[in-house]
Amino acid sequence: MTIIASWNINSIRIRINLIERFIKEVRPDVILFQEIKCTNEDFPDFYTALDYKAVINGQKGKFGVAVLLRKELDFNQVKVDRKILLKESRINFIYIKKLDLNILNVYTPNGNPIDNKEKFNFKMLWLSELKEISKNYVDNIKNLLIAGDFNVLENENDVKNFDNWEKDALGCYQARKKFREILSCGLTNIVRIFKKPGEIFSYWDYQRACWERNDGLLIDHFLISPKFLKFVKSINFESKYRGMQKPSDHIPIWISLNI
């Protein structure tokens, strides 16, 4: 049994208590964080005492991603040779030997506003490079999990009122089509096996009492390659972490694997 978690943490430094609670409750083998909002040097060392090691790709003040792994888990970093994906600190790519699994932790650019060509085109190009990696790994029959904050609504029911999102970089057809192109390489969005569209969200805005009104979005996803799909046992949305003191606006999500 293997547990892999993902959490857009919206600053790692002020969320340590919540993370420690989550780790003690779930004991994941691997945790993917997005939006750590700090440099590698400023990444807090709460994890060594909990028997984890870290792979950090940070930058000052914004974006930034990191992976925590149980310390006994051997891994390699996978080289990424793609300009757009490397422009900001938004990915980690690792290979876990014991599982024979490549894991790509992603924090996709938001892309708003949609009429700001620079921001929106960057998101589209970013997702295009993600698609190229997906195609390469699936075509060469390498096991791949891409997980994290995709900033894309896959289904119209992944938000309460989709009409408000059709002209937004998260819900517009260009972004949703690009996401579909990634899936069409052969990846499965794990949530679709277990949950109906609209049944579950992964993000609630801090504004307008969105949490209290359950007015959320499902934009965090786990995409798995064909050969590995048979190991997937469950997906778990830890919604209670949105209701705690000083929460992230995203919740932790974890999958369990029969391997």
Add this chain to the structure above:
DNA sequence: ATGGCTGAGCTACTCAGA
């Protein structure tokens, strides 16, 4: 009602988020 929060950087606000 394109933001009514929130965090970082930094010390007065802006940028970014989604």
